[in-house]
Amino acid sequence: MSAHPTPDPRGATAPALMHAAVLDRFGDVDELAVRQIPVPRVGEHDVLLRVEVAGAASWDAVERDGDYDGVFGVPSRFPYVLGWDAAGTVAAVGRAVTRFAVGDRVYAASTPVPRGGFYAEYGVVSEEHVARVPERLTTAQAGVMAWDALTAQSGLDLLDLEPGRTLMVFGASGGMGHMAVQLAHARGLRVLAVSSGSDGVALSQAHGADAVVDGRTEDVGRAARRFAPDGVDAALITAGGRTAERALDTLKASGRIAWPHGVHPLPETPTAVPLSFFDGDRSRRALDRLNAVIETGAFTPHVAREFPLAEVQDAHRALREHYVGKLALRIASDS
Numbered sequence: 579m580s581a582h583p584t585p586d587p588r589g590a591t592a593p594a595l596m597h598a599a600v601l602d603r604f605g606d607v608d609e610l611a612v613r614q615i616p617v618p619r620v621g622e623h624d625v626l627l628r629v630e631v632a633g634a635a636s637w638d639a640v641e642r643d644g645d646y647d648g649v650f651g652v653p654s655r656f657p658y659v660l661g662w663d664a665a666g667t668v669a670a671v672g673r674a675v676t677r678f679a680v681g682d683r684v685y686a687a688s689t690p691v692p693r694g695g696f697y698a699e700y701g702v703v704s705e706e707h708v709a710r711v712p713e714r715l716t717t718a719q720a721g722v723m724a725w726d727a728l729t730a731q732s733g734l735d736l737l738d739l740e741p742g743r744t745l746m747v748f749g750a751s752g753g754m755g756h757m758a759v760q761l762a763h764a765r766g767l768r769v770l771a772v773s774s775g776s777d778g779v780a781l782s783q784a785h786g787a788d789a790v791v792d793g794r795t796e797d798v799g800r801a802a803r804r805f806a807p808d809g810v811d812a813a814l815i816t817a818g819g820r821t822a823e824r825a826l827d828t829l830k831a832s833g834r835i836a837w838p839h840g841v842h843p844l845p846e847t848p849t850a851v852p853l854s855f856f857d858g859d860r861s862r863r864a865l866d867r868l869n870a871v872i873e874t875g876a877f878t879p880h881v882a883r884e885f886p887l888a889e890v891q892d893a894h895r896a897l898r899e900h901y902v903g904k905l906a907l908r909i910a911s912d913s
Contacts, residue, residue, distance in 0.1 A: 592617055592620075592626055592669050592670050592700065593617055593700075594616060594617060595614045595615065595616060595617065596614065596615065596616075596617045596698055596699035596700045597612055597613070597614055597698070597699050597887065598612065598613070598614075598615050598657075598659050598694075598697060598698030598699065599611070599612050599659070599660070599697040599698070599887060599890040599907075600612075600613060600615060600656075600657035600658060600659055600697075601642060601656065601657065601658040601659075601660070602656050602657055602658075603656065604642065604643060604644030604647065604654075604658075605642070605643065605644070606642075606643075607642075607891045607894045607895055608891065609642065610642070610890050610891050610894060612887055612888055612890065615657055615659075615698075617699075617700045618693050618694050618700065618701065618702040619702070620670050620671070620672050620702055621672050621702070621704075622672040622673050622674045622675075623672050623674050623675060623704055623705055623706075624671070624672045624675070624702050624703065624704055624705065625668055625670075625671055625672070625675060625678055625684070625686070625702070625703055625704075625705050625708045626668070626669045626670040626671070626700055626701075626702050627664060627666050627667070627668065627669065627684065627686055627696070627700065627701045627702070627703065627708075628666045628667050628668070628669040628699065628700055628910065629664045629665075629666045629696050629698060629699060629700060629701050629721075629909040629910065630664075630665060630666035630667070630717045630721065630908070630909055630910045631664065631665050631666070631717050631718045631720070631721030631722070631884075631906050631907065631908055631909060632661045632663060632664040632695075632696040632697055632698075632701075632721055632906070632907045632909055633661070633662065633663035633664070633696075633721055633722035633723070633724075633725070633726075633753075633904055633905070633906060633907075634661075634722075634885070634890075634893045634894070634896075634897065634904075634905040634906060634907050635662065635663070635722075635725070635726070635753055635897075635904065635905075636752075636753065636897055637662070637840060638660045638661070638662070638894070638897070639894055639897050639898075640840075641660060641690065642660060642894065646691075650689065650691040650692070652691060652692050654691065655691075655692065658690065658694075659690055659694040659695045659696075659697050659698050659701075660690055660695045660696075660697045661688075661690060661695030661696030661697040661698070661701070661907075662687065662688060662689060662690065662695060662696070662724075662725045663685070663686075663687060663688075663696065663721060663722055663723060663724045663725050663726075664685065664686055664688070664696035664701055664721050664724075664909075665683075665684065665685035665686075665711055665717045665718075665720035665721035665723075666683075666684070666717065666721075666909070666910070667681055667682065667683055667684070668680050668681060668682040668684055669700060671705070672705075675705045677705060677708075678705060678708060682710060683710065683711045683717070684708050684709060684710055684711060685708070685709060685711050685720040685721060685723060685724055686701070686703045686707055686708045686709070686724060687703075687707050687724035687725050687728060687858075687860040687865075688701060688703040688707060696909075697887070697890060697907060697909075698909070699909055699910060706861060706862050707724075707860050707861075707862075707865070708865075709862075709865035709866070709868075709869055710869070712869055712872045712873050714872065714873070714875065714878075715872065715878070715879070718881045718884060718906050718908075719878065719879040719881060720879075721906055722753075722879055722881055722903075722904035722905070722906050723757070723879045723904075724860065724865075725858055725860070726753045726754040726757050726879075726904070727754075727757045727761070727868055727877075727879070728858040728859060728860050728864055728865070728868060729754055729838050729857070729858030730754050730755075730757045730758035730761050730814070730816070730858075731761055731858075731859070731864065731867065731868055732838075732856055732857070732858045732859045732864070733758065733814045733836035733838060733856060734758070734761055734762060734765065734767075734814065734836075735859075736834075736836045736854055736856050737812045737814065737834050737836050739765070739767055739811060739812055741765065741766030741767065742766060742767070742768065743767055743768065743811040743812070744767070744768045744769075744770065744805065744806045744810045744811045744812070745762050745767045745768065745769050745770070745810070745811065745812050745813070745814060746769075746770045746772060746802060746810045746812070746813040746814070746825065746828070746829075747759050747762065747769060747770070747771050747772065747787075747813075747814050747816065748772045748793070748813060748814070748815045748816060748817055748822045748825060749772070749774075749815070749816035749817025749822075750769075750771035750772055750773045750778070750782045750787065750790070750816075751771070751773035751774050751775070751777070751778025751779070751781045751782055751902040751903070752774070752778075752816055752817055752902070752903075753816075753903065753904045754816040754838070755771075755773075755816040755817065756781055756782070756785060756879075756880055756902065756903055757877070757879060758814050758816060759771050759782055759785045759786065759787050760785045760786065760876060760877045760878070761871060761877065762814075763785065763786035763787070763876065764871050764874070764876040764877065768788045768805075768806075769786070769787045769788050769789075770787070770788065770789045770790075770791070770801065770802060770805045770806070770810065771785075771787035771789070771790045771791070772791055772793045772798055772821075772822075772825065773790055773791070773792060773793065773902075774792065774793055774794055774900065774902070775792065775794060775900060775902070776792070777902050778792070778902045779791075779792050781880060781902045781903065788805070789801065789804075789805045793821050793822075798821055798824070798825040798828075799824060799825055799827065799828055802825060802828035803828055806828070808830065809828060809829055809830030809831070809833065810828050810829050810830065810833060811829075811830060811833055811834075812829070812833055812834045812835070812836070813825075813826060813829060813833070813834075813835045813836070814835075814836045815835065815836070815837045815838075815841060816838065816841060817841065818837075818841050818842050818843045818844060818845075819843060820846075822845075823845045823846065823847070823849070826845070826849050826850070826851065827850065829850070829851045830851075831850070831851070833851045834851065834852075834854060835849065835851050835852070835853050835854060836854055836856060837853045837854065837855050837856070838855070838856060838857070838858070839855050839856065839857050879903065879904060880902060880903030880904065881903060881904055881905075881906050882901040882902055882903045882904060882905055883896060883901065883905050883906070884905075884906045884907070884908045885905070885906070885907055885908065886907075886908050887907055887908065887909050890907060893905055893907055
C-alpha cells in the first residue's frame with residue numbers, strides 16, 4: 579500500500595493505492611491478475627468501502643469475457659475491475675453523505691462500469707446502493723448477497739402473488755435461486771424448487787421449499803403437475819435451458835413468468851405464457867425491504883466456498899463447476 583494517503587472529502591484518510599484483481603483486456607481466466615492500482619475517488623454522494631468480502635458470480639465470468647462491453651452506455655476502461663457485490667466497513671464518505679460514517683459495517687450493490695468493481699481492497703459506490711449489514715449475517719454472507727437477493731425480490735414483486743399461491747423457482751440452488759426460495763417462503767408462497775444435484779435438493783429443502791425436484795435427474799414436468807394439478811401460478815427463472823423451457827408448460831394459462839435480464843439461454847420457441855423480463859431494484863427502499871426480511875430470521879445466503887484475492891483465477895474456474903449458493907472472494911480479514 580502507498581505510504582502517502584489521500585485525504586477523503588470528509589477529512590478521514592484512505593491510501594492512494596490498493597491491491598485489486600484487474601483485467602488489462604477481456605478474455606479467459608488467465609487474464610485476471612492481482613496488482614496495485616489507484617484507490618477510486620470519492621464523490622459528494624459516495625461511500626468508499628473497505629472491502630472484506632466480494633461476491634464471485636456467474637455473470638462476472640461473462641463480463642470477464644467481454645460480453646458486457648459497451649452495454650452500460652460508456653466505453654470500457656482498463657485496468658478493469660470486476661465485482662458487483664461486497665461487504666466490509668466504510669473507509670470514507672462524500673461531503674453530502676449523512677446516513678453512514680467511517681467504520682460502519684455495510685454491504686453494497688454496485689456496477690464495475692464506470693468506476694470499478696469490488697475485486698479490490700476498496701470500492702466506491704453511491705450511498706443509495708449501500709445498506710448496513712444485519713447483525714445476524716456474517717460479512718461473507720452479506721458480501722455475496724446484494725444483487726442476487728435484490729433481483730429475486732424484484733422478480734417476486736413483479737409476479738405479485740398472494741400468500742398460498744404456487745411458484746416454481748428454476749435454478750433454486752444457485753446464487754439467485756436459493757435466495758428467491760427463501761424470499762418466496764417468507765411471503766407465504768408455496769414453492770416448488772427445481773434444484774441441481776443432491777446437495778442442491780438438500781439446500782432447497784433447508785430453505786423451506788414445499789417441494790423439491792432435481793432438475794438433472796428427475797422429470798420436472800411430472801413433479802410440477804403433482805405439486806399443482808391445476809397448474810402452477812407463476813415461475814421465476816434464474817437458470818435457462820431446455821429443461822426450464824419444458825417445465826414452463828406446467829403453468830396455468832393465466833400464469834406469469836418472471837425472467838431476469840441476463841439469464842440465458844432464452845427459450846427457443848415462444849412460451850404459452852408471456853415472459854416478463856426485469857432488472858433488479860437496488861434502491862435504498864429495496865435494500866431496506868430486504869433487510870427487514872433478513873431481520874426476521876427468514877433469510878440466510880449460503881456461501882459455498884471462499885477464495886483469497888490472490889486465488890481469483892481459481893475462483894473463476896470454480897464458477898464453471900457444480901456448487902450451490904454463492905462463491906466469495908476474501909479480500910481482507912473481518913475487523
